[in-house]
Amino acid sequence: xxxxxxxxxxxxxxxxxxxxAAAVALMAAFGRIxxxxxxxxxxLPPHADDGFAGRLAFVLGIAAAPLVAWIASGAMPVPxxxxxxxxxxxxxxxxxxxxxxxxxxxxxxxxxGLSRLSPRxxxxxxxxxxxxxxTVFVVRHLG
Amino acid sequence: xxILVQFAIGLVFGLGLVVAGxxxxxxxxxxxxxxxxxxxxxxxxxAFVMAGAIAxxxxxxxxxxxxxxxxxxxxxxxxxxxxxxxxxxxxxxxxGIGWGLAGICPGPAFALLASGGAAxxxxxxxxxxxxxxxxxxxxxxx
Numbered sequence: 357x358x359x360x361x362x363x364x365x366x367x368x369x370x371x372x373x374x375x376x377a378a379a380v381a382l383m384a385a386f387g388r389i390x391x392x393x394x395x396x397x398x399x400l401p402p403h404a405d406d407g408f409a410g411r412l413a414f415v416l417g418i419a420a421a422p423l424v425a426w427i428a429s430g431a432m433p434v435p436x437x438x439x440x441x442x443x444x445x446x447x448x449x450x451x452x453x454x455x456x457x458x459x460x461x462x463x464x465x466x467x468x469g470l471s472r473l474s475p476r477x478x479x480x481x482x483x484x485x486x487x488x489x490x491t492v493f494v495v496r497h498l499g
Numbered sequence: 500x501x502i503l504v505q506f507a508i509g510l511v512f513g514l515g516l517v518v519a520g521x522x523x524x525x526x527x528x529x530x531x532x533x534x535x536x537x538x539x540x541x542x543x544x545x546a547f548v549m550a551g552a553i554a555x556x557x558x559x560x561x562x563x564x565x566x567x568x569x570x571x572x573x574x575x576x577x578x579x580x581x582x583x584x585x586x587x588x589x590x591x592x593x594x595g596i597g598w599g600l601a602g603i604c605p606g607p608a609f610a611l612l613a614s615g616g617a618a619x620x621x622x623x624x625x626x627x628x629x630x631x632x633x634x635x636x637x638x639x640x641x
Contacts, residue, residue: 360529360535360539360540360541360542360543362526362529362542362544363542363543363544364520364544364547365543365544365547366547367518367519367520367544368518368519368520368544368545368547368548368551369547369548369550369551370518370519370551371514371515371516371517371518371519371520371521371548371551372515372519372547372548372549372550372551372552372553372554372555373515373551373552373554373555374511374512374514374515374518374519375512375515375516375519375548375551375552376515376551376552376553376554376555376556376559377511377515377555377556377559378508378509378511378512378515379512379552379555379556379559379560380555380556380559380560380562380563381508381511382505382508383559383560383563383564383569383575384563384566384569384570385501385504385505385508385569385570385571385572386501386505386569386571386572387568387569387572387573387574387575387576387577388572388576389576389577389578390508390512392512392604392605392606392609393594393605393630396605396609396626396627396630397630397631397633397634399627400627400630400631400634409502410501410502410505411505413502413503413505413506413509414505414506414508414509414512415509415609416506416509417505417506417507417508417509417510417511417512417513418509418510418512418513418516418606418609418610419513419609419610419612419613420506420509420510420513420613421509421510421512421513421514421516421517421522421610422513422517422522422610422611422613422614423613424510424514425514425517425518432614433517433522433523433614434614435522435523435524435525435611435614435615435619436523436524436525436526437524437525437601437602437603437611437615437618437619438524438525438528438602439524439600439601439602439618441617441618441621443600443601444600444601444603444618444621444622444625445621445622445625446597446600446625447597447598447600447601447603447622447625448597448601448603448608448621448622448623448624448625448626448628448629449597449625449626449628449629449632450593450594450596450597450600450629451594451597451598451601451603451604451605451608451622451626451629452597452605452625452626452627452628452629452630452631452632452633453590453593453594453629453630453632453633454589454590454591454592454593454594454595454596454597454629454633455590455591455594455604455605455630456590456629456630456633456634456637457586457589457590457593457633457636457637458586458587458588458589458590458591458592458593458594459578459580459586459587459590460591461594461604461605461606462598462604462605462606463512463604463605463606465591466549467549467552467553467556468556468560469578470549470553470557471552471553471556471557471559471560472560472577473557474578474581475581475583476580476581476582476583476587479583479587479588479591480587480588480590480591481591483587483588483591483592483595484591484592484594484595484598485531485595486592486595487591487592487593487594487595487596487598487599488531488595488596488598488599489531489532489533489599490595490599491531491595491596491598491599491600492528492531492532492533492599493532493533493534495599495600496528496532496534497534
């Protein structure tokens, strides 16, 4: 078995550790899970609590990250988006609906939930990994 | 002050996504493309993202949750649901299909807004619509 030339284990582990550190910081400071789908979906009305401004600040922090990386490195990260606009619209709907319906996404279940050793999050993580891999197989190899 | 701290935590989270390569949808799809294991083109990087995150958050949570309360809020608000029901399988399964179509999950979606052009905007708008639909449906079901 050989791996892709784009394999970046060190950078990816460091980036992952930063994500983990942010999750721990959010718990330490505010007592909350760093689940992006939960934080983002609660930006929508009706608002159950007064945490709107903090949630917005967290999301804006994520959005500002590529700009900070640009300033720090001198190069704007160039994302490679393969899907067409109609496919992105469908994908966005499924991601938004599914992550909210299932109470979490890659961060909430995959990082925070697994770090809390939650069996529920393990089931959720296995489910989205399985359908994600199956979907890529269909699109890339059967399409 | 609290708002600035939340922004800074989001920024570290987002920089983690960028450093890890998760803000590049094609790299995410290369990880999900397990058929490429046989042909030698599989990118296993994302497994290292998850491992790196859990390696920090698992002991970090243990340490933090020993305290009586968080530093800037009244109490810890941990998820209370523990039952493994249809929702916690169906929701993530639907989410995974969208993730596999685009290579974008909610965190990276926001990290793409500055660099991903109209494509990222369309994805984020559709994602919020999907979230609103799920919340509406959940509220109607009570």
